[in-house]
Amino acid sequence: MLVNTRDFNLAPDADDLLRRCTRDAPQGELKPELTQSMIEINTSVHTHYPALLAELRATRDVLAGHARKMNVALAGGGTHPFQKWSDRKIYPTERFLAVSEKYGFLAKQFTVFGQHVHIGCATADDAIYLSHALVRYLPHFIALAASSPFYQGVDTAFDSSRLSIVNAFPLSGTMPLVRSWTEFNRYYDRMLGLGIIASMKDFYWDIRPKPEYGTVEIRVCDTPLTVDRAAQIAAFAQALARCLWEERTIDITPDLYLAHSHNRFQACRHGFAGTLIDATTGRARPLADDLRETLRLLAPHAQMLGSQDAFAALTETIDQGNDATWLRRAFAETGTLPDVVRHQADLWAASE
Amino acid sequence: MTAPDFLPAWPPAANSFLIFGLLLLAGLAGGRLAATTRVLPAITGYIATGFLLGPGVLGWLSESALAQSRVLAEFSLGLIVFDLGRRLDLSWARHDRWLLPMGLAESALSFIAMFALLRFVGGIDMLEAAVAAMVGIATAPAVVLLVTNELKAEGPVTRRMLWHVALNNIIATIGITLMLPFIEARAWGATWNPIARALWLIAGSFLLGYIAFVLMTLLARWLGKSPVPQFLLAVGVIVATVGAAQIARLSVLLALLVLGACTRNLDRQHRLIDVEFGRAAQLFFVALFVLTGATLRPDQFGAVAWLGLAFVIVRLVGKAIALYVLAWPAHVSMRQAGTLALALTPMAGLAIGMTQPIYDIAPEFGAELAAIVVSGIAILHLLGPIATRYALIRAGEGEPRARD
Numbered sequence: 001m002l003v004n005t006r007d008f009n010l011a012p013d014a015d016d017l018l019r020r021c022t023r024d025a026p027q028g029e030l031k032p033e034l035t036q037s038m039i040e041i042n043t044s045v046h047t048h049y050p051a052l053l054a055e056l057r058a059t060r061d062v063l064a065g066h067a068r069k070m071n072v073a074l075a076g077g078g079t080h081p082f083q084k085w086s087d088r089k090i091y092p093t094e095r096f097l098a099v100s101e102k103y104g105f106l107a108k109q110f111t112v113f114g115q116h117v118h119i120g121c122a123t124a125d126d127a128i129y130l131s132h133a134l135v136r137y138l139p140h141f142i143a144l145a146a147s148s149p150f151y152q153g154v155d156t157a158f159d160s161s162r163l164s165i166v167n168a169f170p171l172s173g174t175m176p177l178v179r180s181w182t183e184f185n186r187y188y189d190r191m192l193g194l195g196i197i198a199s200m201k202d203f204y205w206d207i208r209p210k211p212e213y214g215t216v217e218i219r220v221c222d223t224p225l226t227v228d229r230a231a232q233i234a235a236f237a238q239a240l241a242r243c244l245w246e247e248r249t250i251d252i253t254p255d256l257y258l259a260h261s262h263n264r265f266q267a268c269r270h271g272f273a274g275t276l277i278d279a280t281t282g283r284a285r286p287l288a289d290d291l292r293e294t295l296r297l298l299a300p301h302a303q304m305l306g307s308q309d310a311f312a313a314l315t316e317t318i319d320q321g322n323d324a325t326w327l328r329r330a331f332a333e334t335g336t337l338p339d340v341v342r343h344q345a346d347l348w349a350a351s352e
Numbered sequence: 353m354t355a356p357d358f359l360p361a362w363p364p365a366a367n368s369f370l371i372f373g374l375l376l377l378a379g380l381a382g383g384r385l386a387a388t389t390r391v392l393p394a395i396t397g398y399i400a401t402g403f404l405l406g407p408g409v410l411g412w413l414s415e416s417a418l419a420q421s422r423v424l425a426e427f428s429l430g431l432i433v434f435d436l437g438r439r440l441d442l443s444w445a446r447h448d449r450w451l452l453p454m455g456l457a458e459s460a461l462s463f464i465a466m467f468a469l470l471r472f473v474g475g476i477d478m479l480e481a482a483v484a485a486m487v488g489i490a491t492a493p494a495v496v497l498l499v500t501n502e503l504k505a506e507g508p509v510t511r512r513m514l515w516h517v518a519l520n521n522i523i524a525t526i527g528i529t530l531m532l533p534f535i536e537a538r539a540w541g542a543t544w545n546p547i548a549r550a551l552w553l554i555a556g557s558f559l560l561g562y563i564a565f566v567l568m569t570l571l572a573r574w575l576g577k578s579p580v581p582q583f584l585l586a587v588g589v590i591v592a593t594v595g596a597a598q599i600a601r602l603s604v605l606l607a608l609l610v611l612g613a614c615t616r617n618l619d620r621q622h623r624l625i626d627v628e629f630g631r632a633a634q635l636f637f638v639a640l641f642v643l644t645g646a647t648l649r650p651d652q653f654g655a656v657a658w659l660g661l662a663f664v665i666v667r668l669v670g671k672a673i674a675l676y677v678l679a680w681p682a683h684v685s686m687r688q689a690g691t692l693a694l695a696l697t698p699m700a701g702l703a704i705g706m707t708q709p710i711y712d713i714a715p716e717f718g719a720e721l722a723a724i725v726v727s728g729i730a731i732l733h734l735l736g737p738i739a740t741r742y743a744l745i746r747a748g749e750g751e752p753r754a755r756d
């Protein structure tokens with residue numbers, strides 16, 4: 001998110017920032033987003049966590065440098081704590097204007113910020129398998145990345161309020177229980193034929209296959225407060241996908257989705273303190289415990305992939321609290337939401 | 353037979369309340385009419401209303417009524433200039449090395465252009481031409497801030513515009529102050545302690561602004577960061593600083609700009625909230641512009657209008673050339689440079705007390721100066737707000753339908 005340095009409200013400077021970055025473009029890609037205070041940072045394709053982290057840090061430094069010259073700042077976080085959605089300006093591209101026309105006030109309310117992780121898949125059927133199997137772990141991603149406790153000037157009592165805004169879209173939720181790429185295509189063609197969708201982009205699912213990239217895209221994460229956390233979450237996704245793909249520990253059954261809404265809500269509302277229900281075993285346990293165990297089980301995969309540092313940092317996060325905890329602490333210390341955003345911006349731009 | 357003593361005197365004399373109320377209502381009507389055009393900003397409506405009601409046309413607003421309302425204008429300017437000072441983020445100039453050179457070049461080039469026009473084309477005396485050109489450097493802070501608020505404008509051009517306005521007002525005020533000893537020498541034939549006068553005005557105004565800031569932060573530490581007490585604190589400190597500057601015969605403009613700039617740059621503990629003056633301030637702004645309009649006379653558009661018009665044009669060209677030339681190294685797009693130059697058009701040098709010290713020491717010189725620049729200012733009172741409004745909308749930063 002782009003904020004001004006006067007009252008730390010959102011600043012509609014995406015266009016200018018992107019224009020300036022064309023002269024010393026970092027690796028990957030920078031794009032406009034739905035409203036003019038948002039930019040999308042795409043990294044290039046990575047197989048190793050350290051390289052991803054280095055690229056993200058370099059991109060951050062370029063962006064922060066330009067932002068300082070423009071007298072604006074960038075910050076992480078899933079929502080801006082106090083912006084008024086009705087003040088937002090739609091970025092004037094054909095697609096975004098069409099989205100605005102189609103969704104009315106939801107478009108401006110969608111000035112929320114998320115991290116999407118793409119995982120490359122060998123085959124289309126693998127992508128379908130992973131899209132289902134990863135659902136079991138969506139609450140873990142939500143809790144790890146949660147950074148939107150404040151929205152429209154109030155503490156929502158949620159760790160991630162952002163996903164409640166995504167829920168308002170008619171095609172949000174999860175992919176239907178299709179078991180193969182052929183089955184998925186049948187479903188897709190029907191939706192297309194009925195005129196409900198025009199492309200894959202119209203599905204606002206928590207996780208979806210992305211055929212043009214050959215990936216599965218995890219979309220539930222709030223944008224973390226730092227690029228380091230963003231890279232750690234990507235490393236977690238990579239190790240998890242490797243494990244699921246190799247070991248096929250998750251059976252794709254309706255049970256997988258039975259408790260999903262409950263678990264997802266628990267993660268959004270309570271973060272690590274939420275409760276997870278396993279519909280297969282009927283067991284309920286704290287999310288933090290399940291996440292710790294997951295990290296332990298994935299440790300060999302993390303080692304193979306060179307992501308031990310990321311896993312160590314994530315384990316520490318479970319003990320010390322996620323970004324939502326950090327933001328609430330900042331508010332308790334400073335007393336005003338503009339001060340919280342100021343701290344957020346300082347944290348995002350801080351070089352290691 | 354005499355009238356009973358419980359009845360009011362006849363004809364009834366207007367008091368300050370009645371004048372203020374009627375100014376507001378008349379301004380409101382003018383602003384509303386301007387809004388219906390979809391092109392004119394509300395300010396143009398306020399100014400036109402004042403012009404019509406003032407001594408120049410209908411004469412419903414008498415000279416004494418104007419004098420009674422002067423306090424309103426001073427208070428409004430205090431608020432506006434303080435707000436402008438808050439936009440003067442000095443750390444920005446540290447990060448963007450071209451920001452300050454661009455501001456200085458814009459001021460310098462427009463000064464040279466205006467001076468050359470008055471001196472060599474208009475044949476005006478060197479000192480008068482220099483002072484008039486110095487007045488012309490400044491962009492009207494009230495106009496740009498009000499148009500910005502009206503359009504809810506925000507973005508790179510708006511941010512730069514307000515920074516330039518703050519800077520060019522400081523440059524113009526200091527420049528005029530430095531010329532005072534020369535004016536005095538010519539008026540009185542002697543230059544007793546000329547440096548002391550300039551020092552008193554500049555250093556005194558800076559000091560007053562700084563002291564007000566220190567008091568403000570001390571009180572803020574005690575009050576905490578609640579919005580309502582901080583709002584009252586800001587208004588209280590601003591009004592008191594305006595009063596103190598008047599008593600001490602310092603520059604109200606400079607003292608309030610310094611106060612605003614200090615709150616932005618020196619409040620290291622972040623004790624002050626960026627208070628929004630909002631609707632409360634709007635009351636005074638309407639009155640300010642109706643009053644400004646009332647100072648205009650139809651004949652100002654006549655006699656020396658060609659020189660006034662040329663003055664306006666070379667001023668704009670001077671600013672535009674500086675901004676265009678430095679745009680590339682400063683990473684400013686040509687489109688942004690153009691809209692920025694246009695947005696800096698409004699000028700209200702005489703109305704904001706900048707030239708008051710000249711009247712204090714040499715009233716005749718002040719009157720001559722007024723005659724030179726007044727037609728330029730009169731033209732810009734009408735065109736300036738329109739230019740700023742158009743520029744911010746063109747830059748894609750103002751919402752034409754934002755006004756409420």
